[in-house]
Amino acid sequence: MPLTPYTRPADGQVRLLTKVARMYHERGVRQADIAAALNISQAKVSRLLKRAESVGIVRTIVTVAPGVYAELEEQLEEKYGLAEAVIVDVDPEADEGELLASLGAGAAAYLEATLSGADRIGVSSWSQTILAMVDRMRPFTVRGATEVVQLLGGVGAPEAQSHSNRLLGELARTLGAEPVYVQAPGVVGDPAIRDSLLQDPSMQEVARHWNELTMAIMGIGSIEPSDALAASGNAFAAEERQALLDQGAVGDICHRIFRADGSLVRGALDDRIIAITVDGLRRIPRRVGIAGGERKLEAIHGALAGDWVTTLVTDLRSAEALAAR
């Protein structure tokens, strides 16, 4: 019941640390002024800030700037007809976590630079990559978007779902947008169940939102098993996966599965999924896919080949591999 997934120090301390950190880093208040406001000494504020950093309440990260690999980006844009490619520099030796961090930071920077304030954004919430992005997004001072809509139902165990809800809420908050949740599981056992769920007024409402999106932010999934996927409650059973692999499936976006050439794999699964339709997805003008790493290469290629995304955020290695194909 007690939830302390983040930090060690006592409760009251965390509150103070957070408060001070927000004042200093987000509102730009000087230490002396914070000290005055909170009736503590400036020295203490300095110490609190240091502490906040050491316990991870404050993180400062350096994104290796998009735009550095302009040439390679242009190559990708040209080759796959992308509106935009964003390449982040990741140490080739880096582990998966670092890769995620860099991709997330790169995507966050891209979004910050590119959001108009009038955008209506769809998000495929459950991906690790997108989580990393949200984590690294700075709160917008101006409105970043008007609404943030889930593109598919919750996946896996209930606690994983609430996690994904929090994620969406947090994104909405940092963008100053309205969150729109999908109150349904992502995959159900039977097509009939899905159809009846889709009739529900709340889903009808969501569907209306889906039709008016100006932008989608999506992870690109690879079909092969992954720890993260398994941990978050895998949507596809093992035999189903095998069947998909037999049909040439390499990846998925919003649970829609495609081959290396980008063509959609139709399957029994399709009718049991609660998510934006393929056509609906394609109607969204800007579709940003975020993925990187050796493991996802095939999937990314499929996503590009099938025009599933109009913008790709990926790492240097993957970009090189994709450009070379």
Place this chain on the structure above:
Amino acid sequence: MPLTPYTRPADGQVRLLTKVARMYHERGVRQADIAAALNISQAKVSRLLKRAESVGIVRTIVTVAPGVYAELEEQLEEKYGLAEAVIVDVDPEADEGELLASLGAGAAAYLEATLSGADRIGVSSWSQTILAMVDRMRPFTVRGATEVVQLLGGVGAPEAQSHSNRLLGELARTLGAEPVYVQAPGVVGDPAIRDSLLQDPSMQEVARHWNELTMAIMGIGSIEPSDALAASGNAFAAEERQALLDQGAVGDICHRIFRADGSLVRGALDDRIIAITVDGLRRIPRRVGIAGGERKLEAIHGALAGDWVTTLVTDLRSAEALAAR
């Protein structure tokens, strides 16, 4: 499709920006050393870093742990001009006892973080909420204050008074402070009695202390009947209460009664009360009000609107309601 122009600082400058940012933020090199290493001036390093931040190459984020409501606190502070709002996480389903416990714990943590050791604190002793706070204040490590002074006379039955005295003594002990008691009832039958009591040397002494307080800790009372209030010996007779309600009274602090807009309700009662004066109260720089729960919402609002408190400790639900008004 319009290619969204995505701000690239065009230059190859970007490389330099990242390089400097990395050295500074990741390796912790001082600006002067970076300057030396790159053969540029230290001023330039500073400018580069600033630029890197504004472009989003460097981002520092503050993660807010669940159960911490920094944002809502800021909203309240802004809206009501508070020096500080402290919001404690209370299960919406919780009963009154749990609410009190959480408020008490929150207030205790706040005090712990904020007491300087030189503070002279006034307390409106009879409130349940403050009792809860004192209970939760067990492990106080350093000296918290030099003196703790009652802000009003004892209320109700003698045993309730001694209880309130014990409370003050305990708080004083926990804080390593001198207790200063008000040896008089809180409400007397006749203004003349009050005046003569106030002439008493011991009360004169107390009044001197009242003038030198640096902080007040106060419960916020609601005017409608409550079990707790009745049990502790209700100060106001039924007809008096009704008269107050007719004048728009919603709450009280130290027996001073105010309306929903914060304005003071003057009444016959005023002259029969032994407590710090309204002006005296307002002269105290930090006035911490502790209260929560549906029942007290109107009273809290009045206290905020009338600037009766500079710091508020309340629960999540109430905070939301207050922010929404």
Place this chain on the structure above:
DNA sequence: GCGGAGAGTGAATATCCTTTCGTTAGCGAA
């Protein structure tokens, strides 16, 4: 009950960073 280590504090100060200021370099127009 007596050191003594250790943690925490605010004031003062040392250190580091930002900004101002005067200057120069680059560039286009006259």
Place this chain on the structure above:
DNA sequence: TTCGCTAACGAAAGGATATTCACTCTCCGC
């Protein structure tokens, strides 16, 4: 070429922040 304008620069001044210092208090082992 000269003038005007802007951008960018380093030195130095001025601010903001980190750290030192002297001190207090607790905790612990003796």
